[in-house]
Amino acid sequence: MSKEIPYKIYLEENELPRQWYNVRADMKNKPAPLLDPATHQPASLEMLSHVFCEELAKQELNVDDAYIDIPEEILSFYKMYRPAPLVRAYCLEKALGTPAKIYYKFEGNNTSGSHKLNSAIAQAYYAKKQGLKGVTTETGAGQWGTALSMACAYFGLDCKVFMVKVSYEQKPFRREVMRTYGANVTPSPSDTTAVGRKILEEFPGTTGSLGCAISEAVEAAVSHEGYRYVLGSVLNQVLLHQSVIGLESMAACDKYGIVPDVIIGCAGGGSNLGGLISPFMGRKLRGEADYQFIAVEPASCPSLTRGKYAYDFCDTGKVCPLAKMYTLGSGFIPSANHAGGLRYHGMSSTISQLYDDGLIEARSVEQTAVFEAAERFARIEGILPAPESSHAIRVAIDEALRCKETGEEKTILFGLTGTGYFDMVAYQKFNDGVMTDYIPTDDEIAASLAKLPKMD
C-alpha cells in the first residue's frame, strides 16, 4: 500500500472506536493490585467504592476484559471534539533533514487543551449515572481540573478542584477557565481539610505537590455525602479511557499502511503514554508486531529512570490505597519544573509493570532542552505545544536526528498531548534565558525512598 499520506489523517465518524482497550487483559505479568493501606490486603471493590464511583472501581480491578464498550453518551461527547488528527510532520522532517517519517497524534483540539478530557467525560458520566451530587479532584498544571470542569458542566455535576498552589499562582487564567465552567477551585495545601492543615504545619510555605492535593481531594470526597473522588492519571481506569488515543492512531495508521517503528509519549502518571501505546502494545504482547516504546520524563522528576519499583502511597497524606509502581517516594516534592503535569512522584502500575518487563524504555530530559524542542516545533509546525508534550517532541527530534546520522528511514509516532497557551510564564523564562534545570541528587532520592512503606 503506498497511498499518498495527507498532512492530517482524520477518521470518519463511523470509524471511531466504540470500545476502549484494556491492555491488562493481554499482559502475562499483570500489574500488582492496589492494597488497602491499613491491612496490606488487595483493595476490594467495596473498599474502592467508598472513594471512587462504583463502575470506575470495577474498571480499576478489571484485568480480564480486553474490550469495554464506550457508553453512547460518552461517544456522543467524544464526537464533539474527536477524532483527533494524526498529523504527518512533513515540515519538521524537512527542517531536520531526516529520512525518518514523523507523525504525531494531536490531542490539543478542545478547550481543556489536552487529552485529559477523554477520561474526564467518562468519569463524570459514571458519577452522574450513580446519582452522585459531585466529584472532587486535584489538578497540577490545571489541565485535568479544566477537563473535569467541562465534563461536570456537561452532566450537571458539582466539581471541587484542589489545585497545586504553585500552579494556582502561576496560572490564574487556568483557574478562571475552571470557574467559568462552574468548578470550585482551592489552592493546595489548604486549611479546608485536616490533611492540608497538617501538611501546612509540617512544611510552612510549601508550594504544594500533586500527592498533597490528592490527599485533600480524597478527604473532601469521603467527608461529603454524595461525592466521590476522581483522578486524571495514574489509575488503570484512566489508561483504559485514554486508549481511545491509541485506537484512533492505530486505525489511522492501518488505513494508510503506516507502520510505526518507534512510539513516544511523555510520562507524568502514564495515562497518555498508556493510552497511546496500549493497542500497539497489545499487538506486541500477542506476538503480532513489534514496536519500540519510549516513555519520556523530566530529569527533575525521574520516577522510571531513577525511582524504585515498590509499593508506595499514591498521595502525601497516605490516605489512598498503596500501588506498586516506579516511585520516588510519596514525600518527594519535585523542584518547580514548568511541566506541572509531569511532577508526580509515581507512575501508573500498568506502565511500571511493562517497563519492569523490558517492554518499554524510558528517558529523562532536562527542562531547557525540552523548551528548545518546543520552540523549534512551534516555529516549524505551527502548534504551540504544552511543556509536558514537549518532552515527547524532544525525544522524537532526537530520534529523527539519529536517523539522519545512520540513514535509517524509521517511522516515528509521538503523542502531542496538548497546547501551551497557559504556560507562557514558562516560555517567558526560557525566552529570557533564566530557565534552570534542577536535577535531584542521589542523596535526595535515597532519602525520599527510605520512607517507602515497609511491606512484609
Ligand SMILES: *Cc1c(COP(=O)(O)O)cnc(C)c1O
Ligand atoms: C497531564 C498531562 C500530561 C501528563 O499526564 P499523563 O497522565 O502522564 O499523560 C501530559 N501532557 C499534558 C498536556 C497534560 O495535561
